[in-house]
Amino acid sequence: xxxxxxxxxxxxxxxxxxxxxxxxxxxxxxxxxxxxxxxxxxxxxxxxxxxxxxxxxxxxxxxxxxxxxxxxxxxxxxxxxxxxxxxxxxxxxxxxxxxxxxxxxxxxxxxxxxxxxxxxxxxxxxxxxxxxxxxxx
Amino acid sequence: xxxxxxxxxxxxxxxxxxxxxxxxxxxxxxxxxxxxxxxxxxxxxxxxxxxxxxxxxxxxxxxxxxxxxxxxxxxxxxxxxxxxxxxxxxxxxxxxxxxxxxxxxxxxxxxxxxx
Numbered sequence: 001x002x003x004x005x006x007x008x009x010x011x012x013x014x015x016x017x018x019x020x021x022x023x024x025x026x027x028x029x030x031x032x033x034x035x036x037x038x039x040x041x042x043x044x045x046x047x048x049x050x051x052x053x054x055x056x057x058x059x060x061x062x063x064x065x066x067x068x069x070x071x072x073x074x075x076x077x078x079x080x081x082x083x084x085x086x087x088x089x090x091x092x093x094x095x096x097x098x099x100x101x102x103x104x105x106x107x108x109x110x111x112x113x114x115x116x117x118x119x120x121x122x123x124x125x126x127x128x129x130x131x132x133x134x135x136x137x
Numbered sequence: 138x139x140x141x142x143x144x145x146x147x148x149x150x151x152x153x154x155x156x157x158x159x160x161x162x163x164x165x166x167x168x169x170x171x172x173x174x175x176x177x178x179x180x181x182x183x184x185x186x187x188x189x190x191x192x193x194x195x196x197x198x199x200x201x202x203x204x205x206x207x208x209x210x211x212x213x214x215x216x217x218x219x220x221x222x223x224x225x226x227x228x229x230x231x232x233x234x235x236x237x238x239x240x241x242x243x244x245x246x247x248x249x250x251x252x
Contacts, residue, residue, distance in 0.1 A: 012191070012192070012193065013192055013217070015193060015196065016192075016193065016196030016197075016199070016200070019196075019200060020196070020199060020200075023199070023200070033202070037179070037200070037201065037202060040200045041176055041200050044176070044196065044197070044200045045176060048193075100172070100191060100193050101170060101171055101172035101173065101175075101189045101191070101194065101197075102171075102172055102173050102193070103173070104171055104173040104174070105173075106173040106174070106176075106177065107173065110173075110176055110177055113177075
């Protein structure tokens with residue numbers, strides 16, 4: 001099963017709608033609620049990152065019987081130093097993002113915590129790809 | 138465990154959205170205006186206490202299966218927030234207390250901290 005959702009950069013009123021759709025699908029598939037929660041928390045963090053930092057993005061979801069694989073690809077400024085960005089507390093978020101209750105530099109580490117596999121690749125001034133895999137059993 | 142009815146009564150709160158079962162009970166409370174912090178919590182049966190009134194408060198609660206949000210400092214949920222909350226079965230409560238006062242009253246009722 002494959003799904004794809006658009007993510008609009010800068011539009012906080014829609015932030016989370018892609019992750020919400022994935023949650024609905026996983027619930028319909030009777031996935032363990034704990035696995036659903038871990039998965040959608042990591043997707044939501046990644047989706048908010050696209051809204052906060054990029055111009056636009058896409059969430060591509062693939063569900064096979066034993067795992068859910070998600071690639072969140074954006075066109076945006078990219079991450080110059082991924083290792084640094086993974087450090088808790090490091091943030092380049094604007095004041096607008098902080099006013100929304102985010103931008104504390106906790107997103108990427110929380111994605112890592114809630115994912116079985118995480119891979120981040122990025123090119124400065126082009127964009128970032130966040131790949132998340134969670135096993136369903 | 139604390140009855141939602143007792144939360145409403147103790148804080149003189151208003152239920153502004155949701156089919157709120159006043160006999161349901163919540164066990165834990167977590168207070169924060171920072172959704173990044175809330176997203177690190179993995180606790181069932183939680184009441185979120187916050188002064189952050191925007192759509193992302195509702196989205197964050199949806200992802201974490203939080204069924205009750207209490208807005209403090211007289212923060213009002215917008216119509217858009219109410220609509221999204223109702224869609225996901227989240228009850229919204231509003232009260233005029235500061236976060237500190239709301240938390241101390243709730244602790245007195247027996248609501249437990251997450252950590």
